[in-house]
Amino acid sequence: METCRLAANHLACRRGERLLFTGLSLELAGGEACHVTGPNGTGKSSLIRILAGLLRPFVGTVENTGSMALLDQSLALDEHLPLGKSLAFWRALDGAADRDLARLGLAELLEVPVRYLSTGQRKRAAIARLLGQNAPIWLLDEPLNGLDTQAVALVEQLVAEHVAAGGIALIASHQAIAVPGMRTLALPDFEPELA
C-alpha cells in the first residue's frame, strides 16, 4: 500500500452560529486507527467532512498524503440499477476488481435493484465501494449503523486488515468498535462562545 499520512492542524468548526470544536489537532500515520467519539451534535460528522475536504474549517488546515475514501450515510450507487451493474460502473472507473463481495454477503444480491436493498444491505454495498476505491486513508462515519452482529465483526476485521496493511482508518461512531491498537479522540460536549 502507498505511504499515507493524515494530519489536522488546530481545526475549529463553525456550524451556523455555533463553534462546535476548536484547537483540534491530530496526526495519523500508516498503520494507525482513530475512533472519534462524542455525544450527538458535537461535530463528529463535521470533522469527517472537513478531513474529506467537503467542509471548510473555520480555522486550521488538513494535510494528507495518499488518497481518501469516505463512507457515510449516502450511497453513491445508482438506485435504479441492479447492485452488480451499479458496482460495475465504479469498477470501470476505479480499474480494480470488486473485493470481498461474498464476504460482505452481496454475492447473492447482484441482480437486486439497489433501491430494494435493506438498510444493512445498503451499508454492505457502501463498504464494497469503499474497498473498491483502494484508498489508503479511510474516513468512516457511523460505519456500523444498520449492521447485524456478524457484519459488525466483519467491519472490525476489515478495518484491522486495512490498518495492518499500512492504511489509516478514522472512524466516527457512537458504537464501540474493536480494532487492535486504535486510539480514541473524544470531541468535547461544549459550545465555546464565538469571538
Ligand SMILES: Nc1ncnc2c1ncn2[C@@H]1O[C@H](COP(=O)(O)OP(=O)(O)OP(=O)(O)O)[C@@H](O)[C@H]1O
Ligand atoms: N449546514 C449546517 N448548518 C448549521 N448547523 C449545522 C449544519 N450541519 C450540521 N449542523 C449542526 O452541527 C452540529 C454538529 O453536527 P454533526 O452532524 O457534525 O454532529 P455529530 O457529532 O456527527 O452528531 P450525531 O452523533 O448526531 O451524528 C449539529 O448541532 C448540527 O445541527
